[in-house]
Amino acid sequence: MCGIFCLLSLSPTHFEWDKTVYGHLKRRGPNSSRDLTVTNGNPCYQCIFSAHVLHMRGLLTAQPVQDDKGNVLVWNGEVFGGVTVIPEENDTAVVSQCLSSCSSSSEILSVLSSIQGPWGFVYYQRAGDYLWFGRDFFGRRSLLWKIDAEVLMLSSSAWQEVPAVGVYRIDLKAATVSGTMTFEVYPWAHAENDVPSSCIQTISESIPNSCTAVMNHSGLVLSSPVCPLNMSIPESLSETVIHPNSHLSFKDLEQLLASKEKNDEVNFLIDALSKAVRRRVLCLPFESQGSSPFINSRASVAILFSGGIDSMILAALADRHIPAHEPIDLLNVAFKLQEPKMQTESAKKQRKHKNKPTDSKTNEAGLRTSCPFDVPDRITGKAGLKELQDLNPERRWNFVEINVTQEELQKMRQERICHLVYPLDTVLDDSIGCAVWFAARGTGFIREGGEQSPFTSSAKVILTGIGADEQLAGYSRHRARFKTSGHEGLIQELAMELGRISSRNLGRDDRVIGDHGKEARFPYLDENVVSYLNSVPVWEKADLSLPRGVGEKLLLRLAAKQLGLGKSAVLPKRAMQFGSRIAKMENSHEKASDKCTRLLTG
Ligand SMILES: *[C@@H]1O[C@H](CO)[C@@H](O)[C@H](O)[C@H]1NC(C)=O
């Protein structure tokens, strides 16, 4: 993974750029930093490239990469398929070679379309004077821009998100002549006639009036790497009895699941997810090559781990592919619960019991006892750890308890996190951004034989479960939508959510995780996984007439059961901001969608 930067200036005067962004980029790519300037006299323009590389696999390839024709590439991505990269090669060099051999726009688009994996890039094509840039189909890598009259800046951090609707091309000759920039857009689409009409509007909203965005009328598009969403709705409503809020026992839920055999779908899903995880955990830096494996060697892969079904499945599948001697780090974040208030009767009782040694569990009423970090995700995380230990007792599972206090939260939010979450700005972005930042840092404690010892995860790859809820109807708003507008409404909601996941989540999470010199990887957003899930009709993925903890993400729950997981297969969704209790910490009555004043960078 990398921090990339490009400054395009159409004015002949030498342009000094603000190097504060440099610091952010260097944290993303600590292993090699280089700048490269391309100046052209006629037409007159200047491009400054800067790239900061985190070494992940193959030989370290310093960037920017310049080929013998004078083309320049800065690449923040991973090639997981579509273009062959053998383990000894570095994917940047391979992508550069592929682009270098292209002589037309359609060839460039076809190279970019064929790459499976996350990417953001800037490419200077010397022949014809073009500057290309863009993000992959889902927008899994952050790319931001800032546009002034004659200057365009692109970077992995700071400014406004480049909409992940396609790739962009600037004709530098034309731009120098007119003195303004025109962004030619080649959108992601299944076919020429399938380009979303909102595409140009989305872009126009994020560029100044002095610039224009145009669609290329030659009909060139990037072919979408996933198949279209299956829009079919069931002919007759399912006969299942509706149990809306019933409290079923674990046994009941298990029986319900057992009665829902969907073997083919479940096996296909497991197979696709397993391959997606495999592609994301192999070829990593810390693999001890040649030398004999140490039992206590460090993990190369970590998982953002709440013990919920999404992260449990990732852990169970990672266990299949990561060498047996290597540990896996499970990152579990908790924010300190506030001191219980004295107002209520039960709270007073709670206080009295405080001196006695008690089992530190949250009681029925949700009141806490001695341990302020025993938040819901910590409790389910520990239970999940137990399940994984049963699944593979030989594996060393490092359950990293990351306890965050209010003081530390405030300090790090001001110093770092607010810059990374930016340009996103809601209370929800603040909560998730902070929770993910502390989790990804991986600094906490692990327990060994009852002893707690300080521990920092050294894994450079972090798997996250994002994308499961958006595709398998995991959120409570999906239930609400299903109730009011049935399967049709639900399908529309799911399509809309997957479409906006880049601007809502992925850019932010990439910046937040990348800040630790670690790379976020999203198995649920693997092209083949999404394609498979898109092909399955919605009622196979979720059955929202069934109770919470079963109906939503039904297909995934069946997969979890098949993989041998236990109670975690029927845990209801708990959003990270509540599970980690960060939302409680701020002690105010703000809504998730409100602008968050704590994020103001001043
Ligand atoms: C990359 O940089 C990180 C942080 O400075 C360091 O821990 C790591 O060993 C470096 N990796 C290589 C391959 O140089």
Ligand SMILES: *[C@@H]1O[C@H](CO)[C@@H](O)[C@H](O)[C@H]1NC(C)=O
């Ligand atoms: C990157 O990979 C290419 C192709 O495998 C190789 O020729 C090149 O030497 C590598 N780059 C560096 C800096 O090692």
Ligand SMILES: *[C@@H]1O[C@H](CO)[C@@H](O)[C@H](O)[C@H]1NC(C)=O
């Ligand atoms: C569309 O793309 C083709 C190929 O790159 C190019 O020759 C043509 O000028 C473009 N048309 C517009 C309207 O930008």
Ligand SMILES: *[C@@H]1O[C@H](CO)[C@@H](O)[C@H](O)[C@H]1NC(C)=O
């Ligand atoms: C972290 O929180 C856990 C509660 O899950 C607690 O048992 C542990 O003592 C805490 N560790 C530290 C060092 O605060």
Ligand SMILES: *[C@@H]1O[C@H](CO)[C@@H](O)[C@H](O)[C@H]1NC(C)=O
């Ligand atoms: C959608 O699902 C239905 C029901 O399984 C199936 O018959 C149909 O072929 C699917 N359509 C697409 C486009 O995959």
